[in-house]
Amino acid sequence: MKKKILLGLGVIAVLVVVSVAWILPGAFSAKRKPPAWEISMARFARYLATPRQWREAENPVEATPEALDEALHHFADHCATCHANDGSGHTQMGPKFYPPILDLRAEPVQAMSDGELFYVIHFGIRFTGMPAWGDGDPEKDLESWQLVHFIRHLPDLTSEEIARMKRLNPMTTEARAEQEALDRFLAGEDFEPSLKHGH
Ligand code: HEC
Numbered sequence: 373m374k375k376k377i378l379l380g381l382g383v384i385a386v387l388v389v390v391s392v393a394w395i396l397p398g399a400f401s402a403k404r405k406p407p408a409w410e411i412s413m414a415r416f417a418r419y420l421a422t423p424r425q426w427r428e429a430e431n432p433v434e435a436t437p438e439a440l441d442e443a444l445h446h447f448a449d450h451c452a453t454c455h456a457n458d459g460s461g462h463t464q465m466g467p468k469f470y471p472p473i474l475d476l477r478a479e480p481v482q483a484m485s486d487g488e489l490f491y492v493i494h495f496g497i498r499f500t501g502m503p504a505w506g507d508g509d510p511e512k513d514l515e516s517w518q519l520v521h522f523i524r525h526l527p528d529l530t531s532e533e534i535a536r537m538k539r540l541n542p543m544t545t546e547a548r549a550e551q552e553a554l555d556r557f558l559a560g561e562d563f564e565p566s567l568k569h570g571h
Pocket residue numbers: 447450451452453454455469471472473474476480481489492493497500501502503505519523
């Protein structure tokens with residue numbers, strides 16, 4: 373009996389999904405830009421869905437220069453592909469997400485508590501493309517807390533820091549080899565970079 377009810381509910385659920393998708397063409401397209409009401413509703417729902425103990429959690433990591441430096445490495449390697457080194461979200465993919473990636477330096481993000489930022493990094497944001505980075509390793513948790521400090525630092529990022537990050541961004545093997553060749557060349561080593569071949 374119970375099985376039949378469940379099956380019935382399942383069929384209804386599928387019909388609802390199919391008809392919504394059919395009635396609202398483009399309902400699942402990421403191409404449109406979300407209207408302002410949807411953004412505020414989603415942000416409010418996210419706020420409510422963040423357990424209070426996380427919202428109020430204090431950053432256990434001290435914002436030392438070393439911690440910020442590690443976070444810079446980490447951000448350049450894991451986050452910048454989508455968020456850009458400066459946190460602006462101006463990457464190839466950034467504006468193509470639904471919703472488009474927000475500037476991490478902007479008010480709505482900076483107004484979040486440390487705990488809320490940690491929660492986002494640790495648990496991700498469903499339906500957006502923001503991955504959940506937490507994997508139960510307490511060491512990694514501390515790295516995420518370091519990243520929270522780094523997000524606070526983003527508005528004051530210097531051009532030297534951005535230049536360092538560019539070298540830490542994920543690269544293809546070819547691009548890395550080219551970069552290393554160029555470095556050796558610039559360091560004055562007796563080495564001709566492959567870039568210059570053919571002259
Ligand atoms: C695959 C792309 C991708 C990667 C990689 C990624 N993010 Fe995100 N991130 C997103 C998307 C998409 C959102 C959602 C934007 C929104 O909801 O406004 C987001 C949202 C966020 C937010 C919340 C901003 C807001 O709108 O409230 C924070 C904070 C954040 N990411 C930090 C990070 C950090 C730190 C890393 C690296 C450990 C990272 N992200 C890696 C795609 C990514």
